[in-house]
Amino acid sequence: MAEIVKGADVAAKLKENITERLAKLRSSGRDAKLTILSVGDDPANASYERGIIKVFTALDIPHEKVVLEAGCSQDEFDSAFTKINEDPTVTGILVFRPLPKPLSVEFAAKTIDPNKDIDCMGYYNQASTAMGSKDCFYPCTAEAVLKFLEYENVDLAFKNVVVIGRSTVVGRPLVSMLISRNATVTCCHTKTADITDRISNADIVVTAAGSRALLKGDMLKNAKKDCFCIDVGINMREDGQGICGDIEFESVEPLVGKITTVPGGVGSVTSTLLAEHVVRGAEMML
Amino acid sequence: MAEIVKGADVAAKLKENITERLAKLRSSGRDAKLTILSVGDDPANASYERGIIKVFTALDIPHEKVVLEAGCSQDEFDSAFTKINEDPTVTGILVFRPLPKPLSVEFAAKTIDPNKDIDCMGYYNQASTAMGSKDCFYPCTAEAVLKFLEYENVDLAFKNVVVIGRSTVVGRPLVSMLISRNATVTCCHTKTADITDRISNADIVVTAAGSRALLKGDMLKNAKKDCFCIDVGINMREDGQGICGDIEFESVEPLVGKITTVPGGVGSVTSTLLAEHVVRGAEMML
Numbered sequence: 001m002a003e004i005v006k007g008a009d010v011a012a013k014l015k016e017n018i019t020e021r022l023a024k025l026r027s028s029g030r031d032a033k034l035t036i037l038s039v040g041d042d043p044a045n046a047s048y049e050r051g052i053i054k055v056f057t058a059l060d061i062p063h064e065k066v067v068l069e070a071g072c073s074q075d076e077f078d079s080a081f082t083k084i085n086e087d088p089t090v091t092g093i094l095v096f097r098p099l100p101k102p103l104s105v106e107f108a109a110k111t112i113d114p115n116k117d118i119d120c121m122g123y124y125n126q127a128s129t130a131m132g133s134k135d136c137f138y139p140c141t142a143e144a145v146l147k148f149l150e151y152e153n154v155d156l157a158f159k160n161v162v163v164i165g166r167s168t169v170v171g172r173p174l175v176s177m178l179i180s181r182n183a184t185v186t187c188c189h190t191k192t193a194d195i196t197d198r199i200s201n202a203d204i205v206v207t208a209a210g211s212r213a214l215l216k217g218d219m220l221k222n223a224k225k226d227c228f229c230i231d232v233g234i235n236m237r238e239d240g241q242g243i244c245g246d247i248e249f250e251s252v253e254p255l256v257g258k259i260t261t262v263p264g265g266v267g268s269v270t271s272t273l274l275a276e277h278v279v280r281g282a283e284m285m286l
Numbered sequence: 287m288a289e290i291v292k293g294a295d296v297a298a299k300l301k302e303n304i305t306e307r308l309a310k311l312r313s314s315g316r317d318a319k320l321t322i323l324s325v326g327d328d329p330a331n332a333s334y335e336r337g338i339i340k341v342f343t344a345l346d347i348p349h350e351k352v353v354l355e356a357g358c359s360q361d362e363f364d365s366a367f368t369k370i371n372e373d374p375t376v377t378g379i380l381v382f383r384p385l386p387k388p389l390s391v392e393f394a395a396k397t398i399d400p401n402k403d404i405d406c407m408g409y410y411n412q413a414s415t416a417m418g419s420k421d422c423f424y425p426c427t428a429e430a431v432l433k434f435l436e437y438e439n440v441d442l443a444f445k446n447v448v449v450i451g452r453s454t455v456v457g458r459p460l461v462s463m464l465i466s467r468n469a470t471v472t473c474c475h476t477k478t479a480d481i482t483d484r485i486s487n488a489d490i491v492v493t494a495a496g497s498r499a500l501l502k503g504d505m506l507k508n509a510k511k512d513c514f515c516i517d518v519g520i521n522m523r524e525d526g527q528g529i530c531g532d533i534e535f536e537s538v539e540p541l542v543g544k545i546t547t548v549p550g551g552v553g554s555v556t557s558t559l560l561a562e563h564v565v566r567g568a569e570m571m572l
Contacts, residue, residue: 184472
């Protein structure tokens with residue numbers, strides 16, 4: 001029986017820290033504020049947005065939303081972005097992406113204040129993540145994985161980590177972030193010959209492919225017995241009733257040391273990290 | 287007996303292509319030009335610079351050098367950089383790094399024209415490399431590894447590649463570039479528990495750690511028999527007579543399918559790639 005590492009516990013620890021820092025910030029007369037910028041109202045963002053609003057409300061962090069009309073021009077988008085970027089009361093900017101075509105995020109990615117770039121959309125933070133920085137803003141979902149490892153006091157030196165998935169928001173940055181923390185990392189994906197073989201001697205397996213039942217118990221036969229499996233995937237369940245991750249929980253759980261669930265795992269930490277970033281943004285605006 | 291893949295052959299193919307493109311460029315009244323910017327005259331750069339001048343002279347590509355005084359200010363450096371960056375005749379900029387302290391490369395990394403950023407010093411190209419772009423400028427040494435693979439027509443899908451080393455100029459970007467080309471990549475380094483184990487079933491091993499005799503024959507016992515070993519390392523030989531790579535050639539060569547040497551390998555392709563980038567920069571300035 002694996003220990004289930006709960007997102008709520010990881011998030012609770014983060015929230016405690018955020019509340020302390022926010023109090024300190026306010027005692028010096030400052031504050032944090034998130035601005036969400038979206039073009040049109042894409043229902044695909046609605047559930048993510050609800051999660052964010054819930055966390056920010058509970059933590060009492062100011063937040064606002066700027067919604068541009070669906071057919072707005074590139075100039076209109078860039079101007080709206082610049083206004084937010086230059087607003088000294090805004091300490092974190094979240095742009096819902098992808099933008100509707102033909103809008104490009106390029107100007108924003110180039111000009112965003114690195115200290116407000118809380119979801120790593122800008123070139124500076126993307127480059128810094130890739131180059132091994134430990135204090136830039138990482139993409140929240142990828143960073144959530146690190147928070148689970150920190151919560152369990154995992155020292156990554158001399159550990160083998162397999163990341164399944166190579167997306168630009170999770171897999172790729174996570175590979176870099178793990179290498180910076182001394183993990184020996186293997187990145188697997190749809191063009192990997194034999195994932196079971198690549199998992200041999202793995203201490204940690206992270207699934208971030210968005211593919212239901214991608215990781216099954218029999219694939220872990222050569223992994224370490226106390227292997228920690230972290231599930232970043234979000235998929236519709238086969239029966240259409242709610243969501244599930246990339247891990248086939250029933251077959252994997254009995255074989256590993258620690259595991260996260262979907263729902264109740266990585267996803268529940270992501271919005272809290274966004275809040276942590278908005279507060280950090282405020283701290284950096286000294 | 288392994289086949290030795292020679293840097294001179296890989297470079298010759300590239301040079302042929304560069305010459306053709308340069309002729310085309312000039313027939314339309316345009317030209318390429320490299321500007322090297324350095325602060326002081328660090329002898330550590332001398333050998334690299336000689337190699338560059340030799341290649342550019344042979345290919346008949348205009349090149350110039352701007353040398354600032356060793357004690358110049360940040361403003362002086364940034365102004366000199368901007369002048370080159372805005373010069374429409376310059377199609378590629380190479381800044382010798384690291385800059386002497388306390389100078390910072392930050393302004394240059396942020397403002398460099400992505401189309402002149404031929405050695406991937408700017409945030410845009412670093413982020414693009416990390417995010418999987420296939421048409422941005424990569425760091426030349428990391429890209430040289432790709433050129434050896436292309437020269438041998440290696441299809442990386444379903445191949446296991448082990449990169450030993452995690453530097454910001456070779457190991458890290460190379461991991462990302464290989465993932466983009468469908469390789470299954472493992473990155474090993476000084477905090478890896480058992481490199482021999484991580485190399486199991488490897489099709490390709492790239493050494494980029496800068497550590498003499500890092501890879502020895504007995505470490506390849508579980509690698510594939512036709513494994514391709516590419517040596518990016520540059521170290522002083524133990525006897526002080528010239529340079530050697532990270533691979534212990536005598537013990538590795540009999541056990542693998544293909545191998546590169548140092549000298550005569552990756553290093554001989556790097557300067558040619560710099561020339562290719564300067565020409566590409568000119569092509570992009572349409």
